[in-house]
Amino acid sequence: xxxxxxxxxxxLIGRKESFEAVENVFAAxxxxxAYNFPVIRENIGHxxxxxxxxxxxxxxxLALGLKSGGYWPGNEAKGLTNHQSTIFLFDxxxxxxxxxxxxxxxxxxxxxxxxSVSIKYLAPKNAKVLGMIGAGHQSAFQMRSAVEHRDFDKIxxxxxxxEMLSRLEDVANELGLPFEAVSLGQLGAEADVIIxxxxxxxxxxMDAHVSGGTHIACMGTDTKGKQExxxxxxxxxxxxxxxxxxxxxxxxxxxxxxxxxIAESDINELGAVINGNHTGRSSEDELTLFDxxxxxxxxxAVASAVVDLAVKNGVAIExxx
Amino acid sequence: xxxxxxxxxxxLIGRKESFEAVENVFAAxxxxxAYNFPVIRENIGHxxxxxxxxxxxxxxxLALGLKSGGYWPGNEAKGLTNHQSTIFLFDxxxxxxxxxxxxxxxxxxxxxxxxSVSIKYLAPKNAKVLGMIGAGHQSAFQMRSAVEHRDFDKIxxxxxxxEMLSRLEDVANELGLPFEAVSLGQLGAEADVIIxxxxxxxxxxMDAHVSGGTHIACMGTDTKGKQExxxxxxxxxxxxxxxxxxxxxxxxxxxxxxxxxIAESDINELGAVINGNHTGRSSEDELTLFDxxxxxxxxxAVASAVVDLAVKNGVAIExxx
Numbered sequence: 001x002x003x004x005x006x007x008x009x010x011x012l013i014g015r016k017e018s019f020e021a022v023e024n025v026f027a028a029x030x031x032x033x034a035y036n037f038p039v040i041r042e043n044i045g046h047x048x049x050x051x052x053x054x055x056x057x058x059x060x061x062l063a064l065g066l067k068s069g070g071y072w073p074g075n076e077a078k079g080l081t082n083h084q085s086t087i088f089l090f091d092x093x094x095x096x097x098x099x100x101x102x103x104x105x106x107x108x109x110x111x112x113x114x115x116s117v118s119i120k121y122l123a124p125k126n127a128k129v130l131g132m133i134g135a136g137h138q139s140a141f142q143m144r145s146a147v148e149h150r151d152f153d154k155i156x157x158x159x160x161x162x163e164m165l166s167r168l169e170d171v172a173n174e175l176g177l178p179f180e181a182v183s184l185g186q187l188g189a190e191a192d193v194i195i196x197x198x199x200x201x202x203x204x205x206m207d208a209h210v211s212g213g214t215h216i217a218c219m220g221t222d223t224k225g226k227q228e229x230x231x232x233x234x235x236x237x238x239x240x241x242x243x244x245x246x247x248x249x250x251x252x253x254x255x256x257x258x259x260x261x262i263a264e265s266d267i268n269e270l271g272a273v274i275n276g277n278h279t280g281r282s283s284e285d286e287l288t289l290f291d292x293x294x295x296x297x298x299x300x301a302v303a304s305a306v307v308d309l310a311v312k313n314g315v316a317i318e319x320x321x
Numbered sequence: 322x323x324x325x326x327x328x329x330x331x332x333l334i335g336r337k338e339s340f341e342a343v344e345n346v347f348a349a350x351x352x353x354x355a356y357n358f359p360v361i362r363e364n365i366g367h368x369x370x371x372x373x374x375x376x377x378x379x380x381x382x383l384a385l386g387l388k389s390g391g392y393w394p395g396n397e398a399k400g401l402t403n404h405q406s407t408i409f410l411f412d413x414x415x416x417x418x419x420x421x422x423x424x425x426x427x428x429x430x431x432x433x434x435x436x437s438v439s440i441k442y443l444a445p446k447n448a449k450v451l452g453m454i455g456a457g458h459q460s461a462f463q464m465r466s467a468v469e470h471r472d473f474d475k476i477x478x479x480x481x482x483x484e485m486l487s488r489l490e491d492v493a494n495e496l497g498l499p500f501e502a503v504s505l506g507q508l509g510a511e512a513d514v515i516i517x518x519x520x521x522x523x524x525x526x527m528d529a530h531v532s533g534g535t536h537i538a539c540m541g542t543d544t545k546g547k548q549e550x551x552x553x554x555x556x557x558x559x560x561x562x563x564x565x566x567x568x569x570x571x572x573x574x575x576x577x578x579x580x581x582x583i584a585e586s587d588i589n590e591l592g593a594v595i596n597g598n599h600t601g602r603s604s605e606d607e608l609t610l611f612d613x614x615x616x617x618x619x620x621x622a623v624a625s626a627v628v629d630l631a632v633k634n635g636v637a638i639e640x641x642x
Binding site: 006092102 | 322326327358359361363365366368370372373385387389390392393395396399401405407409411413414416417421423640642
């Protein structure tokens with residue numbers, strides 16, 4: 001059994017490898033070569049924790065595994081990350097456990113990779129303004145990854161707590177880009193690409209806010225009841241997702257489907273665009289939306305890449321198990 | 322993170338500790354202090370494997386975890402066990418992974434412990450004849466554990482492949498007890514306690530086979546469609562189980578419930594007997610049945626005990642994770 005502790009992850013894998021792993025597995029999912037198992041998510045009734053796992057199997061890459069973990073709101077006071085994740089990989093030929101990998105940084109990397117894959121395939125080619133909604137821990141990962149896929153010349157942002165916008169400004173400045181804190185109306189009007197990554201249970205970005213040929217990567221909604229966009233905005237977009245089943249049940253599309261504004265059959269797999277089976281954006285004026293719900297196969301894909309890199313770089317801990 | 326490899330398990334835990342762990346967690350489940358999460362079980366479409374996980378949380382013991390694994394029918398030809406299990410424990414206060422434990426021997430021990438807990442609480446006090454149906458890998462564990470809870474003077478057995486009965490005879494002889502291969506009719510008529518542990522999809526033990534105040538521990542049925550007992554036999558027994566939800570969906574009771582012979586409300590928790598909230602057997606002539614479906618909390622309970630023993634005995638491998 002190979003062990004790759006959390007502290008080694010940053011030295012092993014970056015945005016490029018994460019992007020490739022996620023792009024490949026979205027393509028495999030759409031070809032039917034990879035599928036996710038049902039998600040387990042439980043309010044355990046202790047420490048206010050939400051715990052669960054996401055799992056799946058990529059038959060093409062023979063990658064079988066699960067990510068276990070959840071949200072422990074009291075962790076920060078103990079000097080720990082509130083989100084705690086560990087990824088376990090199994091040998092698809094024998095069922096024996098193969099590797100245990102720290103999953104905290106990988107979760108941020110694979111989530112940023114997903115929105116970036118959507119930007120690569122769906123954003124307007126000449127996108128210049130990136131709009132960020134949300135300024136939490138993952139927003140920095142999202143921004144760093146997004147700017148590698150279009151030639152942005154400005155970043156604008158909004159957050160429920162404006163005092164946290166300094167995070168976005170700091171990262172934008174590191175990237176050599178100007179940053180401006182804006183209203184949601186200005187954000188929706190000016191941004192060519194919008195990334196929303198919040199834990200909101202009420203719509204933040206409204207239909208009337210958004211004009212023009214925008215691409216929205218909606219990355220925060222991963223639970224029944226969560227919502228970042230007004231359903232009417234989803235209703236008039238060409239909609240793509242990582243996994244349709246999750247999109248309509250726990251993703252952003254749950255609300256537009258419930259309101260009868262879109263049908264399940266209106267939701268396209270991003271993998272179909274990667275595989276050339278869907279044309280993606282058809283004009284610069286089109287409104288496109290990526291509903292990134294987060295699937296276990298993303299975790300398995302980046303963790304598999306990390307294990308290979310850890311072995312290659314001599315930092316994998318081997319335990320006779 | 323603590324690691325306890327499969328090869329260390331036999332030296333750390335035996336029947337006594339497994340029995341106590343399972344008895345305690347059945348009691349905690351019935352008090353509402355511990356609960357199992359939904360079971361994931363998937364035919365992964367590779368190597369004919371069935372893969373999945375069972376998981377749960379014991380709030381009383383703060384034991385949170387999952388058993389991952391499954392059945393790989395091609396393993397035996399590679400010199401590996403077909404059933405492959407690994408148990409993962411998490412810190413209930415922070416969500417961090419706490420331990421990785423080999424789960425193969427523990428699965429056999431916790432399953433034998435479950436039927437033995439049922440024998441302790443439900444079998445006739447003066448039971449003398451133990452009847453075994455099934456002679457696979459787990460049958461030996463079942464027999465060794467069962468004989469510790471009643472003063473049996475004879476073991477009788479039946480198996481679909483009679484040539485495998487030598488396993489039962491060998492173990493009985495080791496235990497100093499005579500063994501006799503019998504017909505199902507003779508087994509049902511003579512045995513005071515019957516343990517069935519097969520992977521059958523058709524009823525083996527029929528209603529007409531069984532007479533008198535028998536206790537049946539039905540341990541093989543853990544999947545939709547599996548069946549060891551004729552539904553009418555279940556229908557006339559006083560029925561107990563580890564978890565009612567599993568009993569009616571994937572356990573032996575699925576068939577009697579589907580046939581309308583018993584209702585969900587007729588099925589009692591074994592934990593209620595342990596806690597003194599159900600009297601259990603009311604007379605020596607009663608037919609009692611334990612539907613042992615196998616729950617994640619059993620795995621978590623024995624694995625937690627193993628981790629404590631491994632630390633105490635200095636064989637736990639500690640990895641800075």
